Amino acid sequence: MSSDSEADQRGLLDHVLLPVANEADALATARGLAPYDPDHVTALHVVEKGEGVPDKTPVEQSEELAEESYAAVRSVFPDADEHTAYDRHVVEAIFEAADDVGASAIAFHARGGSRLLQFLSGDITLKLVTNADIPVLALPDEDSDE
Template sequence: MTLSFDGTVIVPVASPDDGERTATALAEYLTPTSSVIAVNVIEKGGGVPDKAPMEQREEYAEEIFEGVRRALESTDATVETDVLYGTDVVERIFAESEARNADSVVFTPREGNRLAELLTGDVARRLIKEASVPVVALPSDDS
């Protein structure tokens, strides 16, 4: 059985490298009926000061999306990008997947220090454990 994404997929991306790596890994599984929605969640402080100025974070998101578009330009899939805002990254990703009636959330795990994962809540682990739609972790060429 060959894996393909024929419907709508939410693709959370966190950095330019992550965006390009994830889109490159995803490209071979897309069909002409695929709709990719690349999202970058800007985490709001929830009553505490934000980590960086909003304009700077939105510019960084656009840099991320440029790599996604570049990696997917050879596919026939529809590609959208969206900056999301929320106090909980995982909850916001799943809220968007519901709002967009997505068939799945697709990502490539990022390398991380185990201590950093413990301190930050390990978004990849939470995506899988708290899934409200199918979640697919794709292998990347870096693996």
């Protein structure tokens, strides 16, 4: 990651990495970030790859899902960049992408789900907010008044 002096000179919202899972998630996440008026946004879609096991979805289908997600982000942030990562470990891919694009922060919209589902998925949210080297912004729900 960047040196401490470089990080001190950058603003939190200079370049925000926005991980998105699908079109609806991308739109909700972009809308959640919009009121904070970031300087630059890069949308990230992680295509989960299996190591020695079949992929969850065919790569072509995952890439189409990524394009739909990027279009949803660009409906809110027309100048947003896009970054697609291929990895078995979603959180590691997010951190690598943040480093690759020089992000000043990672912003995400929590996707909810039951505690059992979170346990089985490895609780991506917990890993994201506790293991990051840069600030992580948890965006409020669209329906939230706060």
